[in-house]
Amino acid sequence: MTQTVVVSRTTPEAVASADPVITDLALRGETPAPEDIVFHLDRVTHTYGSRRARRRTAPAVDGLSLDILRNEVTVLFGRPRAGRSTILQLLSRIIEPEAGTLLFEGEALRRHRRRILTRRIGYLPAGGGLPPNRTVGEAITTLLRRQHWKPADAQARITEVFELLEIPPACAERRTSELAPWLRRAVGLAAVIAPDPDVLLLDEPFTISDGSRRSDLHAMMERVQQQRPRTVVVATDDFDEASRLADRIAVLVRPGRVVQYGRPREVIDAPVDDQVRSLIGPDRGWRALSLVPSRSLVPQRILAVRSPSAVPRDEIGLVLDHRAGPRGWVLPDRPGVVLGIGTDFDPSRDSLQTALDAALSSPVGQAVAVDRATGRYLGTVPIGRIIQRAIEVRRSSAIGINDEAIARRGRLEDRRRAEAAERARRQEAERARLLAEMSADSR
Numbered sequence: 001m002t003q004t005v006v007v008s009r010t011t012p013e014a015v016a017s018a019d020p021v022i023t024d025l026a027l028r029g030e031t032p033a034p035e036d037i038v039f040h041l042d043r044v045t046h047t048y049g050s051r052r053a054r055r056r057t058a059p060a061v062d063g064l065s066l067d068i069l070r071n072e073v074t075v076l077f078g079r080p081r082a083g084r085s086t087i088l089q090l091l092s093r094i095i096e097p098e099a100g101t102l103l104f105e106g107e108a109l110r111r112h113r114r115r116i117l118t119r120r121i122g123y124l125p126a127g128g129g130l131p132p133n134r135t136v137g138e139a140i141t142t143l144l145r146r147q148h149w150k151p152a153d154a155q156a157r158i159t160e161v162f163e164l165l166e167i168p169p170a171c172a173e174r175r176t177s178e179l180a181p182w183l184r185r186a187v188g189l190a191a192v193i194a195p196d197p198d199v200l201l202l203d204e205p206f207t208i209s210d211g212s213r214r215s216d217l218h219a220m221m222e223r224v225q226q227q228r229p230r231t232v233v234v235a236t237d238d239f240d241e242a243s244r245l246a247d248r249i250a251v252l253v254r255p256g257r258v259v260q261y262g263r264p265r266e267v268i269d270a271p272v273d274d275q276v277r278s279l280i281g282p283d284r285g286w287r288a289l290s291l292v293p294s295r296s297l298v299p300q301r302i303l304a305v306r307s308p309s310a311v312p313r314d315e316i317g318l319v320l321d322h323r324a325g326p327r328g329w330v331l332p333d334r335p336g337v338v339l340g341i342g343t344d345f346d347p348s349r350d351s352l353q354t355a356l357d358a359a360l361s362s363p364v365g366q367a368v369a370v371d372r373a374t375g376r377y378l379g380t381v382p383i384g385r386i387i388q389r390a391i392e393v394r395r396s397s398a399i400g401i402n403d404e405a406i407a408r409r410g411r412l413e414d415r416r417r418a419e420a421a422e423r424a425r426r427q428e429a430e431r432a433r434l435l436a437e438m439s440a441d442s443r
Contacts, residue, residue, distance in 0.1 A: 023066045023250070023261040027411045028404070032069055034106055038199065038231045039068040039091055044100035046086055046256075060086040061256030063100070071229040075246035077236060078279065083256025084235035085126065088201045091233060092123040119147055122197035126204040126235075128188035130176050136187045137172035140194050147195050161190045164227060165220045182213035186220060193224055200232045206241060218244055239280050243268065243291060251276050265291055270401045285394070289353035292393050297347055297355055297386065299369035299379025308336050316364055318377070325375040326368045339363050346372035352390060359383035 025032060047059040061083045068074050068091075076084040089095045090102060093109055102109045104117075123129075130139040137158060144154040162169055167186050176184050185206055192200060206217040218241065225232070236242055242249050243264040251260040251267060253275060260272045268288045271277045280287075303317040311317030311330040319327045319338050328338035342361025345354045347369055358367035359381065366380040 023258055025067055027408050027415075028262075029407060029411070032067070036070045037067050037103075038070050038105060039066070039109075039233075040101070040103040040106075041066045041090075042101040044090065044097045044102050046090060046095060046097050048086075058255050059098075061090065061097075064256055064258060066250060066258060066261070068231065068233060069248075070231050072247040073225065073232040073234065073245050075234045075236060075242040075249045076252055077239060077242040077249050078252030079237055079254075082252040082254050084237075084252060085203050086256060087252075088123065088203050088233060088235055091199075092121055092201050093117055094123070119195065120197055121199040121201060122192040122195065123201045124188055124192040124203060124205055126207075128176065128184055130188060130191055132175060132177045135173055135175055136179075136191075139176075140172075140187075140191045143191060144194060149195075157194055157196075158190075161194050164223060165190055180213075181208045182210060182217060185217055189217070189220060189224070196228075198230060200230055202232065202234045204235055204237075206236070207238075214241070221245060240287065240290070243287060251279060253279075265397060266401060266404075269397050270405070286353065288394070288397070289356060289390055290351045292352040292390075294345060294347050294350050294352050294355040296389060297352075297367075297369075297381045299347065299381055301379050302366070304377060308338050311335070318368070318380070320377055323375060324377055326370060326377045329362070329364055331363070341368045344368040344370045346370055347378070348372075352386065352393065355381060356383070356386045356390065359386050 042065050044061060044064045045059050046061045047057050049057050060081075064083070064087065076087055078084055086095070090097055091104075091109075093112070093114055096110060104112060109117075130136060134142075140158050141151070141154050144157060145151070149157065158172060159169070161167075162172065165186055167183070167190060171179060171183055171187055176187060179187065185208060189202075189205060192202070206214050206221075208214055208217070221232075222245075224230070234242075234245055246264050248262065249260075249264055249267050250258050253259050260267055260276050265288065267276070268280065268284050268291070271280060271284075277284075303311065303315060304320050305311055305317055306320055306322075308317075308319050308330050311319075313335050314332050316332065317330045318341075319330060321327045326341050326344060328340050330336070330338060340363075342363070343354075343358045345358045345367055347355075349372055355367050355369075359365055360383070362368065362383075365383040367383065367386060368380055369378040370376060371378055
């Protein structure tokens with residue numbers, strides 16, 4: 001049963017500022033089953049502070065409408081104070097909305113007991129959630145024991161999660177304050193997934209300065225989803241992170257309003273306004289390539305030898321190491337000299353962006369393909385073929401987005417016509433009822 005909380009401070013202007021059409025999945029041609037909508041927010045508003053202070057304070061979330069679907073990763077992307085953390089706290093029922101409707105699996109969230117919600121919803125606050133004065137193993141064991149896990153089962157679960165995330169087992173015996181920043185984030189993620197919740201709410205879970213370690217954390221999250229798909233909501237101010245992790249991105253601006261909601265490709269290729277373009281930042285074309293797999297690129301075999309001296313003086317050759325991995329290039333004007341390959345890519349795993357980067361970093365304009373699991377050389381792809389593929393993808397994307405926009409406008413016009421016809425029908429029915437009453441009274 002839908003339960004709506006209404007307070008007098010919600011003004012018509014505040015309601016009008018939140019356009020549910022932005023997040024309306026039906027207008028996108030999507031009709032998820034009711035059971036696939038995990039969270040439904042309709043014009044939800046929240047302001048911090050006492051009741052008196054709220055009258056003078058801007059809301060942290062203002063008229064938010066959003067559907068979050070089962071087993072998808074939804075990323076709340078925006079700058080600080082755009083309402084990202086507040087939305088997660090609302091979804092975990094740490095705080096309650098002032099106004100609007102907030103449903104969890106079709107029922108008002110406030111009807112669910114908090115103790116039951118903590119078993120089904122895992123919430124990771126910004127900065128992690130483990131106490132600094134206890135070892136990681138003790139802290140996670142305490143969390144599991146509170147949910148009635150037996151000691152042996154809790155220990156087995158910690159071992160299982162550490163293996164899944166590829167966290168060194170020794171971390172369980174150390175305090176979080178003794179760990180490297182990326183490991184603190186990793187054990188925080190381990191703690192929130194250890195009880196095996198259906199929903200994960202993650203507030204800035206991967207914010208570290210080391211880019212390579214952040215990529216490792218992203219890979220951990222991807223393994224979590226591959227092992228068991230969950231409904232995940234992530235808050236971040238990093239668009240590259242959002243585009244890598246998300247099935248859908250909700251772009252937020254102050255005060256907690258969604259200005260665009262869609263697949264990463266759509267947000268990158270068709271930002272709705274200059275505000276969203278500014279949030280995404282430059283290099284949108286380059287970033288879009290990170291969403292395209294490189295598996296369509298077929299590596300071609302070229303001259304590959306074990307010794308630099310085996311490369312003819314008038315040819316370009318690739319030198320392999322003793323494990324058949326790429327070592328470097330030999331050029332005609334540098335006989336016997338092995339130059340670095342730059343970077344490489346794995347067609348089965350990496351994106352078109354990674355492949356193009358490999359070609360750009362190569363001294364011969366050839367992207368070297370490898371099997372990432374074994375390190376073995378697979379072949380090369382010339383930069384021209386990669387650029388040709390990028391053009392094909394961009395053309396297809398532009399056409400697809402244009403067709404989707406036209407279809408969405410058509411659905412919106414059809415809906416408005418249907419609503420206008422329904423209003424006219426009701427007005428006519430009301431008019432007929434009044435005429436009948438007047439006729440009866442005149443008798």
